Amino acid sequence: MFMSRLRRRMGRLAAGVLALAALEGTCTALAQQMPAMPVTVANPVSRKITESIEFTGRFQAWPQVNITSRVTGYLDKSSFVEGSLVKEGDVLFSIDPRPFQAAVDQAAAQVKITQTRIDLTKANLARAEALKKTGNVTDATYQANLQAYQEAAASIDSASAALATAKLDLNYATITAPISGRITRQLVSRGNLVVANSTSPLVSIVAVDPIYFYFDLDEASYLAYQRASKRKMDAGDAEPALKAEIGLSDEKALSHQGTLDYLAPQVDAQTGTVTARAKVANADGFLTSGLFGRIRITIGEPYEALVVPDVAVGQSSQGRYVIVVGADKIANIRPVELGPKxxxxxxxxxxxxxxxxxxxxxxxxxxxxxxVVPQPTKLDVPETLVPDPN
Structure with a gap:
């Protein structure tokens, strides 16, 4: 009974295999009989290519100065609009100048007094010298006059230094901007006592133009940048700094131009990156410290290469390829090495x-x-190609 069922099952299996073989033969025959289908073909277009890499980073203003007072006194007036642009030398604060003016007047008076002493002691010394020649004055008297004159001459230097210090303090009572840039909000209001060289600033100024963009280069990009810079220097380029294009988070185009002007002297062992900086013109002050952005830098020299539509590129287990139609209208797979998109x-x-x-x-x-039936067309490739973001 068992053997009978087994023979029936084996018979059905053999019949199925024969049917499958017949079907495969039929499909192969149909494939061989399929007519050639129309396809669109085009010649690749030659363009000058400049490869680039893109990173993210943030803008940072430099320098930034905390404004403090060099003298102690009561804050009398502020002369700026918070958040506005100021120029180097603009008056920011005025400290009550009256105590400092009084100190200048007192020091000036002391200089006059000292000068009068000099004139008097000089005249006394001259008389003593004349009398000494005739023997009508003792040596002790002459030495006393000489000492008085020398002391008066020395004291004028001290009085003049005190006057210069008093004038300097009076000048420090007017606080001016040491750099040009955008000023922050005022942290000390009028009428408060400010202390000389305090650690708490009155206000801060951050530079606006230029502004810097900091980002991190991976190791491979860092090496490519170094080699590109070396090639430029070997070619006699006095300014091997690479150009950079920068865009803000809400901008599709990278419309801000800059140059790389700094690379950290070593690779961070933990992250495998190198901090880099680009210098960006910011005459209108639109770019602000802390803003997020994207930067694109070119790597290597421009070169000529062929360009095809990205949809023409396929991928298999053997790598990337395109299909090329020969003069015999036969489609063949052609392995290719891809560049940037x-x-x-x-x-x-x-x-x-x-x-x-x-x-x-x-x-x-x-x-x-x-x-296949090739239907030729011509590719419309722009003369200037814009790279895709990395």
Whole structure:
């Protein structure tokens, strides 16, 4: 009984295998009989390519100065609008100048007194010298007059230094901006006593133009940058700094121009990155410290390369490829080495020739090794290609 059922099952299995083989043969025959399908082909276009890399970072103003008073006194007046732009030398605060003016007047009077003493002691010394020649004055009297004159001459230097110090303090009573930039809110109001060289600032000023953009380079990008800079220096470029394009978080285009002017002297062992800085012009003061942004820097020299639509590129277990239609209208797979992507176009570094007919539409209708009906077209590739964000 068991053997009978087994023989029936084996019979059905053999019949199924025969049917499957017949079906496969039928499909193969149908495939061989399928007519050639129309596909769109085009020659790759040559363009000058400049490769770039993109990073994120933040703007930072430099320098930033905390304004404090160099003298102690009562704050009399402030002469700026909070948050406005100030220029170097603009008056910011006035401390009550009356005590300092009184000190200047007192020191000036002391200088006059000292000068009068000098004149008197000088005249006495001259008389003593004349009398000494005739023997009508003792040596002790002469020495006393000489000492009095020398003391008066020395005291004028001290009085003059005191006057200069008093004038300096009076000058410090007017606080001016040491740099140009944007000023913060006032932290001490009028009428308060301010202390000389206090650690609590009256206000702060941050520079506006230029402003700096800080970001981190990965190790591979850092090496590429260093090699590009070395090539420029070897070529005699006196300014090897690389150009940079920067955009804000709400901007699609990178419309702000800058140059890389600093790289940290070592790679961070924990993150494997190098801090870099770009200097950006900011004449209108629009860019503000702390803003987030994107920066793109070019790596290497421009080179000529072929460009095809990115949709023409396929991927298999063997790598990236395009389908090329030969003069015999047979579609063949062509392995290629890809470059960067620029919008809807892809750079082909190797694997294609300018005369190749690349299949750009109808990949599903083309069988590798099969015949197709090529319909040539011309690619509309912009002269200037804008790279995609990394």
């Amino acid at each position: 620029f919008g809807s176009f892809r750079v082909i570094k190797s694997g294609l020739k300018p005369e190749d007919q690349v299949l750009i539409n109808g990949q599903m209708r083309a069988r590798p090794g099969g015949e």
